[in-house]
Amino acid sequence: MGQHVRVLIPEEDIEKKICEVAAKISEDYQGKQLHLICILKGGAMFMCELAKRIKDVDVSFDFMSVSSYGAGTTSSGIVKIVKDLDEPLEGKNVLIVEDIIDTGHTLNHLSKLLMDRGPKSIEICTLLNKPSRREKEVPVKYSCFEIPDKFVVGYGLDYDQRYRNLPYIGVVEFD
Ligand code: IMP
Numbered sequence: 001m002g003q004h005v006r007v008l009i010p011e012e013d014i015e016k017k018i019c020e021v022a023a024k025i026s027e028d029y030q031g032k033q034l035h036l037i038c039i040l041k042g043g044a045m046f047m048c049e050l051a052k053r054i055k056d057v058d059v060s061f062d063f064m065s066v067s068s069y070g071a072g073t074t075s076s077g078i079v080k081i082v083k084d085l086d087e088p089l090e091g092k093n094v095l096i097v098e099d100i101i102d103t104g105h106t107l108n109h110l111s112k113l114l115m116d117r118g119p120k121s122i123e124i125c126t127l128l129n130k131p132s133r134r135e136k137e138v139p140v141k142y143s144c145f146e147i148p149d150k151f152v153v154g155y156g157l158d159y160d161q162r163y164r165n166l167p168y169i170g171v172v173e174f175d
């Protein structure tokens with residue numbers, strides 16, 4: 001059975017929005033230190049595109065990989081750390097950079113866990129947000145796009161590890 005990807009958000013729109021969000025972040029953290037935490041693998045492309053547009057902020061990077069326990073496509077709420085951060089968070093302004101917030105279970109759990117490491121502040125920046133699917137409250141400070149309840153790929157997001165490299169956000173269709 002063949003698959004193809006229908007474009008939902010074109011590359012130009014994503015770039016434009018990332019520039020706007022990066023400008024807002026630059027304004028909010030002007031002259032301060034900012035520790036970006038990329039949630040692998042989905043957040044990788046967004047993190048790079050966002051970070052290079054943040055100006056006059058003392059930026060550092062770290063990476064974390066998590067997986068939800070339980071089968072299926074729905075998040076169970078129990079998050080397993082597959083790769084932990086390299087650096088401590090004490091006293092840092094932390095910004096978690098994520099690909100998508102769906103049920104909210106992953107980030108609800110993760111933000112509490114990281115909060116316990118004593119950062120000065122902790123905020124969330126996401127490329128995509130599916131508010132209609134929310135089960136756990138997540139305080140999102142920066143969100144690029146709100147999307148309907150559709151499974152999307154591209155710009156870091158995968159379907160069975162495929163399509164992460166697409167420069168746009170799309171919906172997988174089967175034919
Ligand atoms: P949550 O815990 O339900 O918010 O799950 C968020 C995670 O599920 C994201 O970090 C993605 O890895 C994955 N996910 C949720 N929706 C999609 C989607 O539409 N496409 C690809 N991955 C998704």
Ligand code: MG
Nearest residue numbers: 039042099100
């Ligand atoms: Mg993810």
